[in-house]
Amino acid sequence: MDKRGRGGLDRRSLLFSGAALGGGALVAGCTSNKSPDDSSGNLNAAAKAGTDNDKPGKQVTIGFSAPAADHGWMAAISKNASAQAKQYSDVHLEVVEGTNDVNAQISQVQTLIGKKVDILVILPFDGKALTAVAQQAMDAGIPVVNVDRVFDTPLAYRTWIGGDNFGMGLNAGLYIGKTLKAKGVSKPVIGEIAGIDNLELTKQRSAGLKKGLAKYGFTVGIRQAADFTADSGQQVMSNVLQARSHLDAVWNHDDDQGIGVEAAIKQAGRSEFFMVGGAGSKHVMQEIKADNSVVKATVVYPSNMSASAIRLARLMAQHKAIGDLVGQDLPSSVTLYSATVTKDNVDQYLPGAFS
Numbered sequence: 001m002d003k004r005g006r007g008g009l010d011r012r013s014l015l016f017s018g019a020a021l022g023g024g025a026l027v028a029g030c031t032s033n034k035s036p037d038d039s040s041g042n043l044n045a046a047a048k049a050g051t052d053n054d055k056p057g058k059q060v061t062i063g064f065s066a067p068a069a070d071h072g073w074m075a076a077i078s079k080n081a082s083a084q085a086k087q088y089s090d091v092h093l094e095v096v097e098g099t100n101d102v103n104a105q106i107s108q109v110q111t112l113i114g115k116k117v118d119i120l121v122i123l124p125f126d127g128k129a130l131t132a133v134a135q136q137a138m139d140a141g142i143p144v145v146n147v148d149r150v151f152d153t154p155l156a157y158r159t160w161i162g163g164d165n166f167g168m169g170l171n172a173g174l175y176i177g178k179t180l181k182a183k184g185v186s187k188p189v190i191g192e193i194a195g196i197d198n199l200e201l202t203k204q205r206s207a208g209l210k211k212g213l214a215k216y217g218f219t220v221g222i223r224q225a226a227d228f229t230a231d232s233g234q235q236v237m238s239n240v241l242q243a244r245s246h247l248d249a250v251w252n253h254d255d256d257q258g259i260g261v262e263a264a265i266k267q268a269g270r271s272e273f274f275m276v277g278g279a280g281s282k283h284v285m286q287e288i289k290a291d292n293s294v295v296k297a298t299v300v301y302p303s304n305m306s307a308s309a310i311r312l313a314r315l316m317a318q319h320k321a322i323g324d325l326v327g328q329d330l331p332s333s334v335t336l337y338s339a340t341v342t343k344d345n346v347d348q349y350l351p352g353a354f355s
Contacts, residue, residue, distance in 0.1 A: 053315060053323055054088075060317035061092045062310060063112035065105060066123040066147070068098040071256070073279065076303035076354050077123060077147075084307035091314055102129045109133045113140055118317040121309045123147035131156045143316055145309045154332070158316065161309050161334040163301045165204035166211075168338040171299045172251045172276045173212020175340050179274065179296075180248060181216055188248035191240050191273075192223040193233060193261055195253045205253050205278070221247075226257045234260030241265070247273040255281035255298060262287075265294060280341060282353035289346045297342045300349065305336055 062085065069075035078098055085093035094117055096108035105125055110133060112120060120137050124130035127149040134144050134156035146157035180188045192209060195202040202225065213219060222244055226232035233252065240247075241264060252258045255277045265275075277284040277298030287295040312330060315321070321328050341349045 053320055056088070056090045057318045057320070059090050059092070060118045060314060061094055061115075062313045062317070063094045063096070063109075063115070063117035063120045063142075064122075064310075065096050065109050065112065065120070066098050066306070067105070067125040068100045070100070072281070072354055073301075073303055074098070077306040080303055081121065081306040081310050084310040088314060090318075091310070093310070100125050102126050105130060106133045109137065113137050113142060117142060119143045119145065119313045121145045121147060121306070121313050123306065124149050124151065128152050143313075145313045145316070147305055147309045159312055159330055159332055159334065161305050161312065162336065163305065164335050164338050165201045165301075166208040167335075168253075168278055168299045168301060169205040169208025169210070169251075170212045171208075171338055171340045172278065172297075173209040174215065175212075175276055175297050175299075175342070176249045176251060177213050177216030177218055180218065185248055188218055189221040189244055189246055190218060191244065191247050191250040192220045193236055193240065193250065193252040193257070194223060194225040195228045195257070197225040202253065209251055226253075226260075228254050228257050230257060230260035230263070232260065233257030234264045237261040237264035238268070241268045241270055249273055250275045250294075251278070252276070253278045255279045255284045258284060258295075262293070262295065270294075280349065280353055282350070282355045285341060285346050285350045285353045288341060288343055289350065291343055297340055299338045299340050301338060302336045303354070304352070308334070308336070 064081055066078050067074055069078050082093060082095065085091045094112060094115065096112065099105050099108070102125055106129070109120065109122060109130070113136060120142055122130065122134060122144060131152040134146065134151050135153070137144050138156060138158070143158040144156060146160045148162035150160055150162065151157055176190060190213065192206065194206055209220065222240055224236045224240055226236040237260065250273055252261045252275060256279070258277050261275070271294055273294060274296040275294045277295060278301070280298050280300035284295055284298045287293050288297060312334070316330055322330060339349070
């Protein structure tokens with residue numbers, strides 16, 4: 001993950017759903033260190049709703065490059081892109097091996113440029129480091145769809161699509177605030193288990209939480225940062241539980257580290273509060289559905305962005321516009337919504353979740 005983290009554009013970017021691209025898209029996403037082997041439901045949920053844009057057109061070759069699939073969210077990114085490309089008889093997806101070696105990814109993108117693909121879809125391991133080669137593609141007349149980790153300059157991409165980190169925090173805060181108000185809690189103790197503090201995405205998520213809670217006159221009572229891992233989540237949550245004998249609500253930034261957070265809660269035998277997750281893993285959604293733990297909601301960070309990126313790339317290469325928008329040109333940025341998943345709507349999102 002580069003230091004700018006996932007995303008990087010502000011919320012003025014177009015809030016967008018996969019349906020506007022010509023059909024529904026895959027739903028939900030998370031970071032997880034578990035095997036993605038049971039993600040077939042996520043892949044089979046690839047967009048199928050028909051529009052004129054889905055009719056076969058000009059044959060296009062899309063080059064795709066992403067980091068190594070070394071955790072669930074990134075594995076889903078690569079698999080969702082491939083699954084989406086298979087929906088079209090007029091698309092050939094040229095995939096290079098995922099890598100966390102910046103120089104290797106640069107070399108792979110240069111190879112795709114040399115093959116003269118029609119368009120590139122790139123999720124850079126490091127947005128800053130990959131900016132020059134992406135701009136090289138643009139200068140060569142190959143449009144670039146930049147996924148999530150944003151390049152340093154708009155000169156390096158035609159369209160950016162990614163998640164909404166501020167929106168994750170905002171919606172977590174709004175859910176927590178509304179729930180506590182409904183419970184009649186006037187001075188709640190709210191905990192925040194953040195991710196890596198020096199990442200921009202963590203700062204954005206925390207800022208969003210603060211904004212959401214402020215609507216109800218609430219603030220975070222205790223905040224500690226973890227490392228987006230289960231081990232760090234368990235250690236940090238243990239510290240929080242020791243520091244506070246009573247909590248009313250907790251927001252954990254990431255469902256992967258949330259496995260450790262939950263372990264610490266069970267070990268301490270605490271259940272007086274409710275917890276909201278972040279990203280939308282299958283595990284957390286099953287917890288929400290079962291309704292037998294402190295986990296009552298999660299806010300998604302969609303892995304469907306890669307499927308939507310493939311759709312955008314195909315439309316761009318075929319000189320088509322988005323059917324539900326007026327005008328001939330595709331948007332320059334697309335920010336995916338971070339939906340709040342609760343017991344009331346979990347069945348809608350669970351089929352697209354992954355481990």
